[in-house]
Amino acid sequence: MRFDEFGFVPALEEGLESMMFEEATPIQEQTIPIIKEGKDMIACAQTGTGKTAAYMLPILDAIARNSRESILAIILVPTRELAMQIDQQIMGMSYYTGATSIAIYGGGDGMGYEQQKRAIREGVNIIVATPGRLISHLTSMKIDLSHLKHFVLDEADSMLDMGFQDDILRIVSYLPKKKQMLLFSATMPMKIRSFARKILQEPVEVNIAISKPSEGIDQRVYLAYDQQKMELLKNILKDPNYVSVIIFASQKTTVKLLAQELQKQGIDAEGFHSDLEQSKREDIMARFRSRQVRVLVGTDVISRGIDVVGISLVVNYDVPPDPEDYVHRIGRTARAATTGTAITFVNE
Structure with a gap:
């Protein structure tokens, strides 16, 4: 379905044309008409499928048709x-x-x-907004x-995993009773459904590729003991086809050590963690992009919500x-119908 078939106001269509938006993705095609009707909705879709535009375009269309002198979303x-x-x-x-x-x-001065x-x-x-700063x-x-x-909850599964459930309920208590509520999530465990029932009114449910990795990802598992991982990683990064790489570790200390070791090897690497000043984090992300x-x-x-095009590994x-x-x-990786590689180190 083409974007000019949704009936958006001309000003919004002009913006989409300038951004070269032509064909809607599956999540956009299924959710935009529902949102335009004003219904509450739960939508499950993988990251990188265009879900931000899926909810923002109908919201911007509604704002453009009405008074724009107040907080509307x-x-x-x-x-x-x-x-x-x-x-x-x-x-x-x-x-x-x-x-x-x-x-x-938060995070600034x-x-x-x-x-x-x-x-x-x-x-x-x-x-x-993030929950804590909005409550503040x-x-x-x-x-x-x-x-x-x-009112939109994006990456709802992440927010519940991070312990924001009470904060979200508190924020909802400040909102008018009559409003549209939209919940977007990359996964749909039972806790999400239970939470949605507390705050949404008769929501329409849309499911796109529930809880499974993109088909474009070449998934590999390497057996390696802890003392072997760094050498294995260095060898993997010798492949020139891996032009943009994200390495995940569960601990900040590991992140710092890995970044330092890779830098010693002459690799353009940066650690990204909560100990960094906000300005430094923004600078690193801009240089990575x-x-x-x-x-x-x-x-x-950085696994939740960071959208960088062209990550190869x-x-x-x-x-x-x-x-x-x-x-x-x-x-x-493999976002928006592209391909990529995912390697997991397993030591047992």
Whole structure:
């Protein structure tokens, strides 16, 4: 289905045309008509399938058709990286509509927090936020949410895994009763369904490729004891076809050691973890996207929501504790109908 068949306002269609959006992905084709009808929805789709546009396009269409003088949509996400990424996507899609957005997340200095408060006071249509920072703003200042029409939970499974359930319920208590609620998740365990029943009203359910890795991923398992892993990793990275690589480790200490060792070998590698200042994390991610950094080493925080095109290899330096974490990790490659390789080191 082509995007010009959804009946979006001309300003939104113009933005899509400039971004060269032509054919809708399966998740977009199935969810956009439902969202335009104003129904609550649970949608399960792999990362990299276009789910951000799936919910943002009908929301932007609704905003463009109505008054744009108030907060009309809140997008709740698990990580600051995903908040920034979605906000950037909204800026591109909404360029000709006049809709405004802001990313609200922690990790910056006091000025960042005050700038966020000022932007909210001055007026914004869409807030993309992490749970903790949004609660901080809701409790420290009066925010008019009486005109809110849309509330989206993106990467809902990640937020529940990270312990945000009570925070989400608290945020919902601030919202008007009449609103549309959308829940998007890469996996659909029972805890997600149970949670959805608490906050959604008769939701329509859409399932696209539930809880399985992309078919374009070449999955491999290498048997290696801990003392053998580094040498094996170095040999793997000698392959010039692996131009953009993410290595996952479960512990921050391992991430730091791996990044340092790879740098000693002359490999353009950077560690990505919560001990880094926010400005440093943003700089590393920008350089990784632009291919100035070849290898990004990180914990599961970068398996949830980071969308970088063209990652050719994912390495699990250790086995993730949960099968869903494995799906998220290897889902960084072979995104949007491309192909990639995922290698997992197993020592027993």
